[in-house]
Amino acid sequence: MRLILLGPPGAGKGTQAKILVERLGVPQLSTGDMLRAAVANKTALGLAAKEIMDRGDLVSDEEVCGIVADRFDDKDCANGFILDGFPRTVGQAEALGVILADKGLALDAVVEIQADSSVLIERIVQRAKDTGGERADDTAETIAYRLDVYHQQTAPLVEYYTKAGLLRAVDGMESVETVAGAIEQALGG
Numbered sequence: 540m541r542l543i544l545l546g547p548p549g550a551g552k553g554t555q556a557k558i559l560v561e562r563l564g565v566p567q568l569s570t571g572d573m574l575r576a577a578v579a580n581k582t583a584l585g586l587a588a589k590e591i592m593d594r595g596d597l598v599s600d601e602e603v604c605g606i607v608a609d610r611f612d613d614k615d616c617a618n619g620f621i622l623d624g625f626p627r628t629v630g631q632a633e634a635l636g637v638i639l640a641d642k643g644l645a646l647d648a649v650v651e652i653q654a655d656s657s658v659l660i661e662r663i664v665q666r667a668k669d670t671g672g673e674r675a676d677d678t679a680e681t682i683a684y685r686l687d688v689y690h691q692q693t694a695p696l697v698e699y700y701t702k703a704g705l706l707r708a709v710d711g712m713e714s715v716e717t718v719a720g721a722i723e724q725a726l727g728g
């Protein structure tokens with residue numbers, strides 16, 4: 540199964556991706572995790588991306604598409620993958636379409652996890668407390684900015700994938716288990 544999890548920061552994409560990894564036996568591909576690893580390893584990409592990520596902006600389409608395209612060729616992606624946090628712009632979605640088509644592959648579904656901004660800010664502030672402030676971009680100010688970036692640059696993907704006939708929306712305001720059940724149902728049980 541080749542799946543995209545779409546939704547604003549704090550909607551629960553990472554949490555739901557981990558549940559789907561267990562259920563579907565395919566890996567979670569989180570561009571946020573890949574970029575944070577690049578930052579930690581001080582690679583050229585990491586050094587260039589750090590400041591952009593810390594202020595809550597998006598890393599360039601070209602760089603992000605490059606790291607994802609490489610990952611699709613790994614053995615563990617043979618039966619599919621769950622994309623978490625990618626694509627985040629229409630440009631990335633178009634590039635993804637080309638990358639997959641070149642490999643003779645297609646997406647099965649795009650699950651949009653919907654949640655209100657007020658809850659998202661609360662959840663992320665809580666995540667920052669739980670993880671001891673591990674992420675420089677999990678502050679109340681940066682999260683408000685990241686939500687703006689989501690609405691401006693990523694939300695147009697809802698229409699993009701609706702037109703492609705792939706979008707399934709679920710209510711992300713419920714408990715982790717309820718959302719997981721709704722996703723399972725949206726994917727046809």
Ligand code: AMP
Binds near residue numbers: 570572592593600685
């Ligand atoms: P995330 O862990 O998905 O919230 O991503 C953390 C940060 O990494 C984002 O705020 C961006 O700066 C960067 N990032 C992650 N995924 C992407 C992407 N698909 N396109 C551009 N930037 C990204």
